Amino acid sequence: MSATDLRGQIDLLLLSVLVAEPAHGYRVIERLRERSEGAFDLTEGTVYPALHRLERSGLLESHWSDDAPRRRRVYAVTQAGRGSLATRRRDWAAFAGAMQAVIAQ
Amino acid sequence: MIERWLAEFDRHLRVHGRRRRRVIEELDAHLREGAAAHGEPEAVRRMGDARTVAESFTPRAADRLFEQRDRLAALLMLAAMAASLPLARTLEQLGRPDRSHAWAWFLVFLAPTAAVALLSCLAVLRRRPLGARLAPLLLAMVAVTAAVVLLDLPPSRAEFRTYTVAETAQTRVQCSASDPGCVAADHASEIRINYSLGALALAGFYLWAVTGWTPRRRDRRRRAIA
Numbered sequence: 001m002s003a004t005d006l007r008g009q010i011d012l013l014l015l016s017v018l019v020a021e022p023a024h025g026y027r028v029i030e031r032l033r034e035r036s037e038g039a040f041d042l043t044e045g046t047v048y049p050a051l052h053r054l055e056r057s058g059l060l061e062s063h064w065s066d067d068a069p070r071r072r073r074v075y076a077v078t079q080a081g082r083g084s085l086a087t088r089r090r091d092w093a094a095f096a097g098a099m100q101a102v103i104a105q
Numbered sequence: 106m107i108e109r110w111l112a113e114f115d116r117h118l119r120v121h122g123r124r125r126r127r128v129i130e131e132l133d134a135h136l137r138e139g140a141a142a143h144g145e146p147e148a149v150r151r152m153g154d155a156r157t158v159a160e161s162f163t164p165r166a167a168d169r170l171f172e173q174r175d176r177l178a179a180l181l182m183l184a185a186m187a188a189s190l191p192l193a194r195t196l197e198q199l200g201r202p203d204r205s206h207a208w209a210w211f212l213v214f215l216a217p218t219a220a221v222a223l224l225s226c227l228a229v230l231r232r233r234p235l236g237a238r239l240a241p242l243l244l245a246m247v248a249v250t251a252a253v254v255l256l257d258l259p260p261s262r263a264e265f266r267t268y269t270v271a272e273t274a275q276t277r278v279q280c281s282a283s284d285p286g287c288v289a290a291d292h293a294s295e296i297r298i299n300y301s302l303g304a305l306a307l308a309g310f311y312l313w314a315v316t317g318w319t320p321r322r323r324d325r326r327r328r329a330i331a
Contacts, residue, residue: 025131026138044135045153049161052128058175058232070138073131079234080175083316 010050012092013040015059015077015085022076024065025051051075059084106145107136110155117159128162178314179226179236185307186222189300196264199271211264214253218246229315240315247308251301265293 017023017031029047032040054060059081065074077085111133120128132152139148152158196208221243229236254261269290 025135043151043153044132044139045151045158045161048128048132048135049158052162056173057171061232070134071130072134072138073127078232080237080316083237 009092010042010046011054011059012085012088014047014050014054015081015088018060018075019077019082019085022074024072024074026072028075054081106149107133107140110136110149110152113155114159117156119159119163132158174314175229175236176232178311179229182222182226182307182311185303186219192296192300196268199268207260207263207267210260214260215250218243218250221246225311225315237316240312244308244312247304251305254297254301261297265297268296269293 013032014028017028017035023031025044025048028051029042029044032042032047051060051062055062055075059078060075061078062073062075065072111129114132115129118125118128136148136152139151142148143151193212196211199208221239225236225239225243227236228234228239252258257265272292
């Protein structure tokens with residue numbers, strides 16, 4: 001599934017992946033792929049701008065981590081991000097439920 | 106290959122200063138990690154077109170404004186607090202001739218709300234979670250303060266009585282109003298209503314801007330739980 005198909009839902013996906021555990025961009029992409037069993041194979045060119053946008057909005061925070069052999073920017077969900085994620089999850093559940101009700105008939 | 110991609114990206118990136126250096130450093134580290142795992146061509150292919158990626162890092166003006174709404178609200182709150190300092194000075198000056206300490210008690214009553222507002226604003230400006238956590242408390246404190254002032258409860262009652270007496274004396278000296286007491290009482294009411302309702306509206310706006318909370322959203326959550 002491409003970024004175009006996921007338009008409008010990338011923020012929800014990124015917040016959901018990062019709320020469990022802080023991670024760097026490369027790991028975020030891997031987790032998205034793993035959790036969706038390969039369905040969401042987003043490119044870095046889509047994920048990084050979205051991570052930066054979420055950070056500018058105050059939903060994510062980040063710091064450089066020197067633990068690994070390579071220097072990495074690690075992202076974590078802020079308190080405001082958790083609130084936003086809860087709202088987005090509810091909105092998505094309502095939307096998916098309504099869609100299912102229509103297309104199942 | 107990575108250098109070529111980064112040079113192209115750098116040419117089209119419309120982000121400046123520290124953030125620019127950070128974006129480039131981050132993508133550089135990512136590309137090298139990808140290249141180590143899958144080879145340079147695959148790492149560059151996965152990153153996508155350099156120009157398109159660079160453009161997607163450039164926020165639109167409207168987006169930028171919305172993203173900074175919490176900081177703008179914090180600045181607005183600080184400006185409103187600074188703008189009300191002359192009123193505090195006026196209250197102190199009017200209370201001084203009859204050696205009344207009502208103004209001091211009134212300011213002590215307002216101090217915790219002002220302290221919470223200041224702390225929250227500074228935390229929001231530094232994007233600390235404490236700022237959003239304090240916003241609901243601030244709205245509750247402003248609501249209590251507004252209720253005390255509007256319902257003429259202590260310590261607001263004594264302060265506005267002192268204010269009205271002092272203002273009546275001043276109006277009598279300065280102009281020939283038919284009823285100076287009535288003019289002074291009008292001024293006191295204006296101050297109470299304007300400042301109380303203004304502070305309440307500002308605290309509500311601040312809560313929305315900082316946390317995204319609205320009464321409608323809370324109702325929706327309640328319905329979902331039900």
